[in-house]
Amino acid sequence: MITASPTLSVRDLSVSFGATGARLQALDRVSFDVARGEILALVGESGCGKSVTMMAILGLLPERVARIEAQRIQLGELDLRKATPKALRTVRGRRIGMIFQDPMTSLTPVHTVGFQIAEVMRAHQGLSRRAAQARALELLDLVRIPDPRRRLDAYPHELSGGMRQRVMIAIALACAPELLIADEPTTALDVTVQAQIMELIADLRREMGMSVVLITHDLGVVATTADRVAVMYAGRIVEEAPVADLFRNPSHGYTAGLIRSLPGGETERQTRLAEIPGNVPRFAAPPNACAFTERCAFALPGCATTRPPDEQISQAHRCACFNREAVAAALRDTPFVRAWV
Amino acid sequence: MLRYAATRLVAGVPTLVLVSVFIFSLIHITPGDPAILLAGDNATPAQVEAIRARLKLDLPLWQQFGLWFLDALRLDLGSSVYSGKPVTELIMQRIEPTLVLGLTTILLTILIAIPLGAYAAWRVNTFVDRLAMGFAVIGFSVPVFVIGYVLLYVFAVKWRLFPVQGYKPLSEGMFAALHSVTLPATALALVFAALIARVTRAAVLDVLGENYIRTTRAKGLSAPRILFIHALKSAGVPVVTVVGIGFATLIGGVVVTESVFNIPGIGRLTVDAITRRDYPVIQGVILFFSAALILINLLVDLTYALIDPRVRG
Structure with missing residues (x-):
C-alpha cells in the first residue's frame, strides 16, 4: 500500500512553548510519513504530544507562544513550513479534514448542522447556497445518518453524541480531502457507537481513497483499524511499525508497558490489569536520556544518560530503545502477542 | 412564539398599575404645589384654594388616584394643569x-x-x-x-x-x-x-x-x-x-x-x-x-x- 510519494511527510518536527529562557519542549524531532490510502495510528498517553503534532502541521498553534521547527512538513507537493497563513487556510478543510475528541462541544450551537456542513464547501469550492445544501444532504447520507433531509435543519443540541460525530465527519470530508486527521474521535462516545464510528472512518477511507492519521490511546482501536502505528512518548516517536509487526515484535519498553496493560497482555488469566507506574512527564525529558527510563521495567544504566538512537529493526520497523531484544523476548509469550504471530 | 408574546404583554399590565401607584405617591410626597405656582406671586389664599378645587387637589389622595386610574383605563391620562391639553x-x-x-x-x-x-x-x-x-x-x-x-x-x-x-x-x-x-x-x-x-x-x-x-x-x-x-x-x-x-x-x-x-x-x-x-x-x-x-x-x-x-x- 505504501507508494513512492507519501500524502504527508514530516521530518524532525520540534515544538516548544513559552518565553525564551523558560521554554518547554513539547515535541522533540518527530518524523513520520503517511502513505496514500493508509491509516497511521499515533498512539500514546494524554500529554505525549499527539495532538500538538497535528496542530503544528495545520498551523493551528498560537503563533505568539509556540515555536515550530522542522526539516520538512510536506503535504503532497506543498511545503507547509513555507505556506502563508492564507495558503494554510485553504489546506485546512479542503485538503486536510479534521475531527475532534468531543463531538458534544465541537459544533457551533447557534447554526444548523446543514449550514455548518455547507459552509465548508461554500468557503473552499465556491458552491452556491443551494448546491452546497444539496451536497450536505449527500454527505449526511454518506456518514449514514438516518432521515438526513430532516437532520439538515437540526441544531447540534437536538442530536446525540454519535450523530454529532457523524456530522463532524461529514464536515471533514465535505471537500474530499486527501488526509483526514481524527483526534481521538471515539473517546467521548459509548462503546457500541465507538465501533460504528471507527467502522465508518475505515469504510470511508476505502471509498474515498484518502489517508488517515488516527490519534488514539486505545490499542484495541489500533489493532482493528490502523495499517501502521507510531508510538509516542513525551514528545518523541519511540517506535514505529506496521500494526502486525509492532504487535508481533514489540521492542520499546513503553510499547511493552502499553501492551501489558491490556487484557491478555501478561498472562492468560490475570485478575488485575498491569499498569505503567508513575505519570507522563509534563514535557520532554532531558535531551540526553530516554524519557521513559524512570517508569521502564527494562531500563538499563545507559538509558538515563544517553538518548537511544532510532534503529531499523526491519525495513518498516524502527525503534529507539537500548534493550529492545529483552523487551521483545519478555513479551513473546503473552497471549496478546501470540495472537498476532 | 406569538402566544408567548401575548402572555408577556398581558403580564405587563399589573406592573404598570404598580408603577402608577408608586409614581403617584412619589409625586405627592415631594414638596411643591402646582396651585401656588399657577396662581402667581400676588395670589390670595382664596384664589389658590379655588385652583386647588378646580384641579381636584383638595380631594383625599386615594380619591385623586382612583379618579385618575379610572380615566387611565380608558387611555385618558388627564390634562396638563397649565396648558389644559390632554396628556396623551x-x-x-x-x-x-x-x-x-x-x-x-x-x-x-x-x-x-x-x-x-x-x-x-x-x-x-x-x-x-x-x-x-x-x-x-x-x-x-x-x-x-x-x-x-x-x-x-x-x-x-x-x-x-x-x-x-x-x-x-x-x-x-x-x-x-x-x-x-x-x-x-x-x-x-x-x-x-x-x-x-x-x-x-x-x-x-x-x-x-x-x-x-x-x-x-x-x-x-x-x-x-x-x-x-x-x-x-x-x-x-x-x-x-x-x-x-x-x-x-x-x-x-x-x-x-x-x-x-x-x-x-x-x-x-x-x-x-x-x-x-x-x-x-x-x-x-x-x-x-x-x-x-x-x-x-x-x-x-x-x-x-x-x-x-x-x-x-
Missing part, C-alpha cells in the same frame, strides 16, 4: 424627536460597540484591544452632558458642521432630521457603546475558547467569518441583554440630552412637567416610559429565541 396629545406631539434620537442612538451604539468589542476579543491583550478598552473606560466614566457640551463646542460652535441645538422634524426630510440629532445621538451613543463594547468583548472572548471555534479554524474559514458568524452569534445572549438594559438607561440619558441640545422631545416634556409640578403630565410620561420598558424587555426575550435555538421550545 402632549406625548404624541413630543414623541417623534425622542424616537428619532433614541433609534439613531441605538443604531450608532450597535454599529460602534459590537464590532469594536468583538475585534478587541479577537486581538485580546494587543495594543488594539487596550486602545479599544481604554476608549470604553473613558466613554463609561464621563457623564453624557460633559460629552454633549464638548461635542457641541467642537462640531457645532467651532467647525459649524451641525446645529447647536434644536430639532428638524421628519416632515422636513429624513436627512434634515438625522442631521439635527447627530450630535446628541453621538453623545449618548458614546456612553452606551462603552458598556456594550466591554460586554461584547467579554462574551466573545469566552466563546473564542470553545471547541467549536477550533472546529471553524480546522474548517479553514476566514477570520471575519469565524468571529462574526460563529463567535459573535454564539455570544449573542449576554450582548442582547446589555443592549436591552442600555435601552432602559437610555431613557434617563434622553432626558438629559434633550435639555442640553434643546430638543422638544418627551425628555424635555418630563423636565418641564417636573419643574412645574404638572402632576398629570409627570404621571403620564412616566407611565409611558414604563410601558416602553416592558415592551423592550419583551423584545429582548424574543431576540434570545431568535439567535439561540436552545432557548426555543
Whole structure:
C-alpha cells in the first residue's frame, strides 16, 4: 500500500512553548510519513504530544507562544513550513479534514448542522447556497445518518453524541480531502457507537481513497483499524511499525508497558490489569536520556544518560530503545502477542 | 412564539398599575404645589384654594388616584394643569424627536460597540484591544452632558458642521432630521457603546475558547467569518441583554440630552412637567416610559429565541 510519494511527510518536527529562557519542549524531532490510502495510528498517553503534532502541521498553534521547527512538513507537493497563513487556510478543510475528541462541544450551537456542513464547501469550492445544501444532504447520507433531509435543519443540541460525530465527519470530508486527521474521535462516545464510528472512518477511507492519521490511546482501536502505528512518548516517536509487526515484535519498553496493560497482555488469566507506574512527564525529558527510563521495567544504566538512537529493526520497523531484544523476548509469550504471530 | 408574546404583554399590565401607584405617591410626597405656582406671586389664599378645587387637589389622595386610574383605563391620562391639553396629545406631539434620537442612538451604539468589542476579543491583550478598552473606560466614566457640551463646542460652535441645538422634524426630510440629532445621538451613543463594547468583548472572548471555534479554524474559514458568524452569534445572549438594559438607561440619558441640545422631545416634556409640578403630565410620561420598558424587555426575550435555538421550545 505504501507508494513512492507519501500524502504527508514530516521530518524532525520540534515544538516548544513559552518565553525564551523558560521554554518547554513539547515535541522533540518527530518524523513520520503517511502513505496514500493508509491509516497511521499515533498512539500514546494524554500529554505525549499527539495532538500538538497535528496542530503544528495545520498551523493551528498560537503563533505568539509556540515555536515550530522542522526539516520538512510536506503535504503532497506543498511545503507547509513555507505556506502563508492564507495558503494554510485553504489546506485546512479542503485538503486536510479534521475531527475532534468531543463531538458534544465541537459544533457551533447557534447554526444548523446543514449550514455548518455547507459552509465548508461554500468557503473552499465556491458552491452556491443551494448546491452546497444539496451536497450536505449527500454527505449526511454518506456518514449514514438516518432521515438526513430532516437532520439538515437540526441544531447540534437536538442530536446525540454519535450523530454529532457523524456530522463532524461529514464536515471533514465535505471537500474530499486527501488526509483526514481524527483526534481521538471515539473517546467521548459509548462503546457500541465507538465501533460504528471507527467502522465508518475505515469504510470511508476505502471509498474515498484518502489517508488517515488516527490519534488514539486505545490499542484495541489500533489493532482493528490502523495499517501502521507510531508510538509516542513525551514528545518523541519511540517506535514505529506496521500494526502486525509492532504487535508481533514489540521492542520499546513503553510499547511493552502499553501492551501489558491490556487484557491478555501478561498472562492468560490475570485478575488485575498491569499498569505503567508513575505519570507522563509534563514535557520532554532531558535531551540526553530516554524519557521513559524512570517508569521502564527494562531500563538499563545507559538509558538515563544517553538518548537511544532510532534503529531499523526491519525495513518498516524502527525503534529507539537500548534493550529492545529483552523487551521483545519478555513479551513473546503473552497471549496478546501470540495472537498476532 | 406569538402566544408567548401575548402572555408577556398581558403580564405587563399589573406592573404598570404598580408603577402608577408608586409614581403617584412619589409625586405627592415631594414638596411643591402646582396651585401656588399657577396662581402667581400676588395670589390670595382664596384664589389658590379655588385652583386647588378646580384641579381636584383638595380631594383625599386615594380619591385623586382612583379618579385618575379610572380615566387611565380608558387611555385618558388627564390634562396638563397649565396648558389644559390632554396628556396623551402632549406625548404624541413630543414623541417623534425622542424616537428619532433614541433609534439613531441605538443604531450608532450597535454599529460602534459590537464590532469594536468583538475585534478587541479577537486581538485580546494587543495594543488594539487596550486602545479599544481604554476608549470604553473613558466613554463609561464621563457623564453624557460633559460629552454633549464638548461635542457641541467642537462640531457645532467651532467647525459649524451641525446645529447647536434644536430639532428638524421628519416632515422636513429624513436627512434634515438625522442631521439635527447627530450630535446628541453621538453623545449618548458614546456612553452606551462603552458598556456594550466591554460586554461584547467579554462574551466573545469566552466563546473564542470553545471547541467549536477550533472546529471553524480546522474548517479553514476566514477570520471575519469565524468571529462574526460563529463567535459573535454564539455570544449573542449576554450582548442582547446589555443592549436591552442600555435601552432602559437610555431613557434617563434622553432626558438629559434633550435639555442640553434643546430638543422638544418627551425628555424635555418630563423636565418641564417636573419643574412645574404638572402632576398629570409627570404621571403620564412616566407611565409611558414604563410601558416602553416592558415592551423592550419583551423584545429582548424574543431576540434570545431568535439567535439561540436552545432557548426555543
